[in-house]
Amino acid sequence: MVITPSVYTYFAALFVGRRDDYALQAPNGLYRRVGRPLTLDVLRAHLDGKQTIGTYVLNDRQACSYAVMDADKPGGLALLAHTQRTLAADGITSYLEQSRREGHLWIFFQKPAPAATVRGWLRPYCPDGMEFFPKQDYTDGYGSLVRLPLGVHQVTGRRYPFVTYDEHGYIEPVAPTLHTMLEWLRHIESVEVPTLEVVKPRSTRITHGVVNKKRSMTQPVTSRPSSPYTMITDWCAQQDPIALIGQYVELNQQRMGHCPFEEHHDHGEDRRRSFKVFHPTTPGGMSWYCYAWGKGGSVFDFLRLYYQLDARELWRRIQSGARF
Ligand SMILES: [Zn+2]
Structure with missing residues (x-):
């Protein structure tokens, strides 16, 4: 599979929070901090399925460039799809990704915003019982970690696609292959965080x-x-x-x-x-x-x-x- 370098740059701009460090997923699914910068080579290994990366959501200025709602209980993907429609009605575009258990809902920002602002704005949309990232307004250390999308989950050996989920419960990947899905990412719309x-x-x-x-x-x-x-x-x-x-x-x-x-x-x-x-x-x-x-x-x-x-x-x- 040939992935052009610009895709890595684009992927990093979308999903990587903190650049100076990252975490590696172990075969048991847990993450260990690496203590090195997250380079494009690391991203390549992630997308090639050779290792699986988690990224720290907050950068060193306590800002984040996206929010994620994480559903891991049965029915969670459907609930996230409902939340996606609620957000859309308020003019907020979001993207649904399948996960090992249920799914993640991503909202991307036009520029990094303070975690406290993001939480005040979007957390009310997050259904009860789901995790919301960033988890903290501020962190002294590394704070919340999310798995970078489209890699191979170390526990299941599977990749999880971005999907559409219509009102009849029909789930379909947004693109048929990893390569086309990476190209699809270029069309992701980011939203402006209200001041x-x-x-x-x-x-x-x-x-x-x-x-x-x-x-x-x-x-x-x-x-x-x-x-x-x-x-x-x-x-x-x-x-x-x-x-x-x-x-x-x-x-x-x-x-x-x-x-x-x-x-x-x-x-x-x-x-x-x-x-x-x-x-x-x-x-x-x-x-x-x-x-x-x-x-x-x-x-x-x-x-x-x-x-x-x-x-x-x-x-x-x-x-x-x-x-x-
Ligand atoms: Zn008085």
């Missing part, structure tokens, strides 16, 4: 009465389904004001806390607990009140004031799937 738009909270200094864990709002810009709530009051009516506002303001048993809006208060600080949160009397209505300010509002008003956004912008973010 996380971080909105700075109104104050970065730590004030008493404000719980620190949720000081910033992140909004993934994705093509996820938009909010089902079409009206702001409907959206507010769906929220639990105690739980939502309680993430920002530490509340006592009477649901009173130190007001986070310092401009209401002398010396810019609510030394008493002037801020009360309650369930609204009309759905989606007023659910907090500041006794010093003499006013209150809905949960939407709270978020608007807290993040200093105008109503239109906050609503746009809610409809884009921002979580509070």
Whole structure:
């Protein structure tokens, strides 16, 4: 079999995570780190079936150029095919590979992205009970390892193809031979990883009465389904004001806390607990009140004031799937 050098380069660009090291699969299926760079010669030996390589998903910058969902329980391949259709409906192209037990679903990125971003974005799509790679947001060592595709599995002696799996459960390799499948890889589409738009909270200094864990709002810009709530009051009516506002303001048993809006208060600080949160009397209505300010509002008003956004912008973010 003749494989042109450009195929190795292309294969490496698609599948190799960390370049300065790799792992070798032993006959029992386990991997051992080699401690040498992953060269094109190593890839050639992998595709020739002389040795089987695992690659570390994260590079030395904690970034990855793909994500993989790994199904090893019965029915897993069908579940991955379903996930593939869900991703496609959201504009995310993915590729199904058979594996020793069931299958892998690959999503390739246009450029390497931080593992934490990738996990925040794609992990919600991963069915329960399946492994998601990268497994970590960060790693001090080598982190997750995946078997490079199209080699010979050391336990079964088989190669596993990329496949299509239609809604009738019919499975077919994307190409008839290893050679044509390597050529097929050239047509793989990569997707753009959404950037996380971080909105700075109104104050970065730590004030008493404000719980620190949720000081910033992140909004993934994705093509996820938009909010089902079409009206702001409907959206507010769906929220639990105690739980939502309680993430920002530490509340006592009477649901009173130190007001986070310092401009209401002398010396810019609510030394008493002037801020009360309650369930609204009309759905989606007023659910907090500041006794010093003499006013209150809905949960939407709270978020608007807290993040200093105008109503239109906050609503746009809610409809884009921002979580509070
Ligand atoms: Zn206040």
